[in-house]
Each structure stands twice: as structure tokens, then as C-alpha cells.
Amino acid sequence: MTDEKQNPPPPIPSPTPVSQPMWDAAKEGKLLLQVDPASNKVQFWPRPVNVQTGKSDYEWREVSGKGVLSAWTKVHVPAFGFADRVPYILGSVDLAEGGRIVAQLVNVNDEALVPGMAVKVTWEKRSDEISVYQFEPDC
Numbered sequence: 001m002t003d004e005k006q007n008p009p010p011p012i013p014s015p016t017p018v019s020q021p022m023w024d025a026a027k028e029g030k031l032l033l034q035v036d037p038a039s040n041k042v043q044f045w046p047r048p049v050n051v052q053t054g055k056s057d058y059e060w061r062e063v064s065g066k067g068v069l070s071a072w073t074k075v076h077v078p079a080f081g082f083a084d085r086v087p088y089i090l091g092s093v094d095l096a097e098g099g100r101i102v103a104q105l106v107n108v109n110d111e112a113l114v115p116g117m118a119v120k121v122t123w124e125k126r127s128d129e130i131s132v133y134q135f136e137p138d139c
Helices: 020-027
Strands: 031-035 059-063 066-075 088-095 100-105 118-125 131-137
Touching: 020 031, 020 059, 020 131, 066 100
Parallel strands: 100 131
Antiparallel strands: 031 059, 066 088, 066 118, 088 100, 118 131
8 A cells, every 4th residue: 555645735835914015016016025225125034124224114015026037046946845846946036226136046957047038927826815026037
């Protein structure tokens, strides 16, 4: 008799009071990031204070979700909940407005990836309340 275990689904992020605006926007298909109002520098992941100044004066701004691929890796040993996606690609994306996001790359074969490749955000709905950002080629 075989003991087959069911692969769990990918985890659903748990918003915090600080990250809630980002997740609310994501549900609407919008990428919202914190920005230092003085320098216009983007910070990602959401934090309770501005990493530039140490103050809590950051602003939430919608960004285009467009950027360029700076690096990537093909994952063969999955994170919890991603076993049915192996192999999958994680990429580091430099956003057009500044800032960098690491996310899963979808709708692309790893042989097609090149540094500087244009990408755009796309969304994976994980629950009625949470959609998670991913990136795909921006052809």
C-alpha cells in the first residue's frame, strides 16, 4: 500500500495592519507600494517606518507593475505548498518606479529569460480576499 500525501495549496498571506493597504489594492489588481515622499524612493516589503528616514511618513502609491528582470533562479526543491509547481521560476524584478520585488515568474520558459527583459505584474487569486503578485513577460 502506498502512502500518498496530498500536496497542500500555496500559503495565503496574512495581512498585517501595515501591509493591509497593499493587499486591499492587490484584490483590485493594483500594485500599491510605500514611497518616501521626500526622495520618491520605493520600499518593499511594507514596513511600519520609512527605511530612508526612520519616520512613519511614507505614502502609499499605485505603481505601474512594469519593470525589468534583473536575476532569476529555477526552483527544483519547492517551498511549502509549491510542490505541484516544480520546477518554477523566481525572479528579481526592478520596477519602473524604483524598488525591487522577488516573485514567481509565470507564462514564460526559463530558456527565454534574459537580463533586462520587460515584465509586468499579474495576479494569482489565492482566496476571496488575497491575490498574490507574480510577473510575466511584457510583450
